[in-house]
Amino acid sequence: MMNKICLVLVLLGFLSVANSSYADPESDLEMIRQYYQEMFPDVAFEDYANGVYALDENAREQWQEIEEFPPYEIAVDTGEELFSTPFKDGKTYADCFPDGGIGIKQNYPLFDAESGRVITLELAINECREKHGEKPLKYGKGEIASISAYMAYTSRDNPVNVIVPDDPRAIEAYEKGKKFYYSRRGQLNMACSTCHIANPGNKIRADILSPAMGQTTHFPVFRSKWEEMGTLQRRYAGCNKQVRAKPFELQGEEYRNLEYFHTYMSNGLPANGPGARK
Amino acid sequence: MTRITSISFTLIVGFLLMFNVACSDAEDSGNNKGTIGLEQLLDSAEQARQKASDAGFEWNTIQPLLDKGRETMEKGDEALAHDLFSEAKAHAELAIAQANYADKHWRLLIPNSE
Numbered sequence: 001m002m003n004k005i006c007l008v009l010v011l012l013g014f015l016s017v018a019n020s021s022y023a024d025p026e027s028d029l030e031m032i033r034q035y036y037q038e039m040f041p042d043v044a045f046e047d048y049a050n051g052v053y054a055l056d057e058n059a060r061e062q063w064q065e066i067e068e069f070p071p072y073e074i075a076v077d078t079g080e081e082l083f084s085t086p087f088k089d090g091k092t093y094a095d096c097f098p099d100g101g102i103g104i105k106q107n108y109p110l111f112d113a114e115s116g117r118v119i120t121l122e123l124a125i126n127e128c129r130e131k132h133g134e135k136p137l138k139y140g141k142g143e144i145a146s147i148s149a150y151m152a153y154t155s156r157d158n159p160v161n162v163i164v165p166d167d168p169r170a171i172e173a174y175e176k177g178k179k180f181y182y183s184r185r186g187q188l189n190m191a192c193s194t195c196h197i198a199n200p201g202n203k204i205r206a207d208i209l210s211p212a213m214g215q216t217t218h219f220p221v222f223r224s225k226w227e228e229m230g231t232l233q234r235r236y237a238g239c240n241k242q243v244r245a246k247p248f249e250l251q252g253e254e255y256r257n258l259e260y261f262h263t264y265m266s267n268g269l270p271a272n273g274p275g276a277r278k
Numbered sequence: 279m280t281r282i283t284s285i286s287f288t289l290i291v292g293f294l295l296m297f298n299v300a301c302s303d304a305e306d307s308g309n310n311k312g313t314i315g316l317e318q319l320l321d322s323a324e325q326a327r328q329k330a331s332d333a334g335f336e337w338n339t340i341q342p343l344l345d346k347g348r349e350t351m352e353k354g355d356e357a358l359a360h361d362l363f364s365e366a367k368a369h370a371e372l373a374i375a376q377a378n379y380a381d382k383h384w385r386l387l388i389p390n391s392e
Binding site (some may be wrong): 023031032034108141179182184185186187189191193194197198239241244246247248254 | 389
């Protein structure tokens, strides 16, 4: 009898430890919203979609002036043309996506139960090309960023709606992305969270750090530093280099899982890509 | 007398030759030892880099140090190559330690974590 009681107590102890170290995605989302609300009580939830411009009035004014002649406009036009141009087999991108690919960006990344992988919009674009006998595009910038920009433009104002289904593989992918976000790496020993969870609103050199929530809504972006369009994963690689870590392959498992977790943190915010950033 | 002088001369020359060979042997042996030591250091640094990479925590400082070390070794500056390989290895070992730490403690960076 005593042995059974001991066993039950040990099991209960184990379960409580396991429970304290794991939070489901919904709890993560609730926690992160509450965390930022306490950190920036004057910032409205929807305004987080504007990234750092939700936090700094001067930077916001400069950004709004840039938005009067948006530098991503050419990419949107180019993207529309590429999107509508038939492949060699006569099909177009519209044949690969639900709703003809219009107004769907807010649902990406998504978990594909058939392949057991996280699928980002850019990966889906290239898989569509390959399915129809075309060569995949180079990730990060160029045509893929333009097509993604056009698809993002057609999705503006739709609330971000990334779903983590009740599938252990999806939860594992989400957890891997979360672990990546909170792990220190590189010679500077910094995690994504060091800047964007612990220090949003503070300066790093001359730049103000943006909060994690809302960072993904406006991608792809025209970044002044790049003088061209770039995808979210291009930015990930840049961040990794900045902390002196070796970046991962674009659209490899690491960055796809990271994008899955990262975008889930913006659920409910309006999609507002493409954007313009410094 | 001439015979004694000739024997002495032969002995002296022989001694000098032996001394010279011994010295050059020692020198060659030292060089080989240095190159072998450097190659071993390079191997261990490369192995540590691979381990950091497998863990997903490779620093972008490591490969340039290894590349520069190889280039320096080829030019014959073994002392500098040794320093570069040693630094690369140290960075790789720190990256491995970082990976191990992250694996155990990454949740500590989550807000409100205990």
